[in-house]
Amino acid sequence: MIKVDENDPVGEVQLSFPYRDVQIKRGLDPKEEYDLQEELGRGKFGIVYRCTEKTSNLCLAAKYITCPKKEDRRNVEREVDIMRSLQHPRLIQLYDAFENGKVMCVILELIEGGELFERVIDDDFILTEKSCTIFMRQICEGVDFIHKQRILHLDMKPENILCLTKTGNRIKIIDFGLARRFDPDKKLQVLFGTPEFVAPEVVNYDAIGYGTDMWSVGVICYVLLSGLSPFMGATDPQTMANVTIAKYDFDDEAFNEISDTAKDFIRKLLLKDMTTRMTAQQALHHPWLSDVVVPEMELDRTNLKKYVIRRRWRKAINTIIALKRMGAEIDTNLI
CATH class of the missing domain: 1.10.510.10 (Transferase(Phosphotransferase) domain 1)
Structure with a gap:
């Protein structure tokens, strides 16, 4: 049995990396600096991959967002700007950011414990x-x-x-x-x-x-x-x-x-x-x-398990809709 540690967390775990004043790198391909690995998840706003920084071997998460419109790019720029202000142990941390044509990539702290x-x-x-x-x-x-x-x-x-x-x-x-x-x-x-x-x-x-x-x-x-x-x-x-x-x-x-x-x-x-x-x-x-x-x-x-299963299905359906909007071919017979 896994019983959550019910003692209050004492102190803070060491951060994955020190604070970084991230500025968006424009016209650069993130693959020049990071090795992309397996896909971790996807949704209506993009796809997340595990990645490793080539110079440090630090494991991180790379979120790729397609930005066909200027508004889409501005939304990602706003997210990066906001995350630069949010250095705290309870919040996911920003590591790097890229703009390469109509694709933007945000490099984030890798969190592996799941939802x-x-x-x-x-x-x-x-x-x-x-x-x-x-x-x-x-x-x-x-x-x-x-x-x-x-x-x-x-x-x-x-x-x-x-x-x-x-x-x-x-x-x-x-x-x-x-x-x-x-x-x-x-x-x-x-x-x-x-x-x-x-x-x-x-x-x-x-x-x-x-x-x-x-x-x-x-x-x-x-x-x-x-x-x-x-x-x-x-x-x-x-x-x-x-x-x-x-x-x-x-x-x-x-x-x-x-x-x-x-x-x-x-x-x-x-x-x-x-x-x-x-x-x-x-x-x-x-x-x-x-x-x-x-x-x-x-x-x-019992109720919580049913609730999570229901949200899994909804999340899967939303992902399929998002992929179709991006032009992906989906075989619904496999769902």
Whole structure:
């Protein structure tokens, strides 16, 4: 059995590399400096490969993004600019960046522990409410740092929380492709995100803020503890309609063994009014994450396993759609 280390992480693991003031290298092929290896994953925004820097033999991840339009290139440039400001142990680190014609490549820290939710549903893994607090505290630490840099992540979801290793208890927040710099004195509106985790103000195209990310943190916590999605509908429009109403409950038996303190933590995040939600700093001082002894009994992960399988299928379908848009030939009989 793999039982997560329920002691608070002491100290920080040594960084894979020191801070680098990355500037985009234009007109250069990253293969001149890096050896590409196996594919690690792909999605609607690009393909990620394992790679090794030729001069140092450092193992990294290379994310290739096709940029047929100037807007696509500007989006990657914004992501690189934002990541240069985010040097923190809870956040994936930027190593290098290239522009070569209509293809851009971002070289990132290699994180090999896999998605958090994928790991905790493993048959050999024991998940407890205590271990959930360890993960959620680190998520809030990462979000707190992001917000202190006046940046919004805007795509907080389980797929974007990775385990640093396959056995340790440290996590990393990844994917700043939708992140935006934020000036609280200026109105910012967006109309993107994952329906299941997006906040009411996004669906309604109202002004967003730091609380927008904290809503998503609340949804992640709800799902991690119960395996249930508080606002999931049969379709994306139904899900977004449920989000705008902002009504949910803890009536399912999955919450019978969950502490009242944990439920209070979620309640203080899933508030319709963005300004009333806990900030990341306040979340870190909430009793559930700071000083309350929480249950250490094993949680029933039946719902969580079903949830992860459902998201795997959705992710696969989205990948197929993205590949078709890029002109790939897909044999649907193999799916």
